[in-house]
Amino acid sequence: MNVVRLQVGDIPTPTIHRDADELAQRHGFASVDAFTDSLSEHESVLDVGASLSTLGHAVTRRRSDISWTNMDIAYGDDADKNFSAMLRSMQESAPENLQYLAGNIVNPPAELRARSFGRVLSFWMLPHIVQRSHQEGLVAVSNMLALGTVGGTLSIGPLRSRSDNAGVFTIPASTEDAIALAVKVTEPWIGKK
Ligand SMILES: C[S@@+](CC[C@H](N)C(=O)[O-])C[C@H]1O[C@@H](n2cnc3c(N)ncnc32)[C@H](O)[C@@H]1O
Numbered sequence: 756m757n758v759v760r761l762q763v764g765d766i767p768t769p770t771i772h773r774d775a776d777e778l779a780q781r782h783g784f785a786s787v788d789a790f791t792d793s794l795s796e797h798e799s800v801l802d803v804g805a806s807l808s809t810l811g812h813a814v815t816r817r818r819s820d821i822s823w824t825n826m827d828i829a830y831g832d833d834a835d836k837n838f839s840a841m842l843r844s845m846q847e848s849a850p851e852n853l854q855y856l857a858g859n860i861v862n863p864p865a866e867l868r869a870r871s872f873g874r875v876l877s878f879w880m881l882p883h884i885v886q887r888s889h890q891e892g893l894v895a896v897s898n899m900l901a902l903g904t905v906g907g908t909l910s911i912g913p914l915r916s917r918s919d920n921a922g923v924f925t926i927p928a929s930t931e932d933a934i935a936l937a938v939k940v941t942e943p944w945i946g947k948k
Contacts, residue, residue, distance in 0.1 A: 772806040775813035801872040804880025831857030873907040885944040896937035915943040
């Protein structure tokens with residue numbers, strides 16, 4: 756696990772990036788291979804707050820039919836030269852079906868809103884957003900659900916405490932169900948330090 760410190764708004768956010776196998780495990784799979792095998796043909800995957808995680812690289816190297824997007828607010832920030840250099844190197848070595856997109860999940864870029872993803876992933880981003888603003892945490896989860904295809908999945912974690920893995924939720928069809936799910940996922944982090 757590697758740590759770089761970035762300033763996101765007023766709060767320094769550690770961009771810890773887990774390697775591919777660790778992240779696949781935190782999303783509930785035994786390994787990257789098991790995670791990759793679970794994806795349907797031509798599935799689109801969005802990793803929100805991906806930082807410099809190597810999961811997208813590992814999967815797109817194994818499967819050319821998968822379209823993978825790593826999205827992070829930090830990709831638009833050139834303040835940390837070390838982070839920028841590592842990001843550039845990962846972008847240069849990325850397979851064609853892996854895209855890096857700078858953006859804030861609280862207000863996703865139009866390019867992202869125009870698309871829909873069968874699998875939305877996010878690990879160790881929500882607690883940072885909730886720490887800045889409870890309301891933004893709810894909006895972030897609602898936006899992740901809106902970016903998912905109905906019947907697809909949102910895998911988001913940790914769920915309640917630092918050591919938890921991600922929880923996997925089916926993307927609901929109705930706005931009411933999406934709001935209820937956003938509250939359920941966000942609530943355990945409210946008030947936590
Ligand atoms: C602790 S890192 C986790 C990285 C990776 N998901 C992992 O588990 O290894 C949290 C990441 O979330 C990103 N982030 C924080 N707030 C965000 C937001 N509003 N929109 C998009 N990314 C955000 C940070 O820039 C940081 O790279």
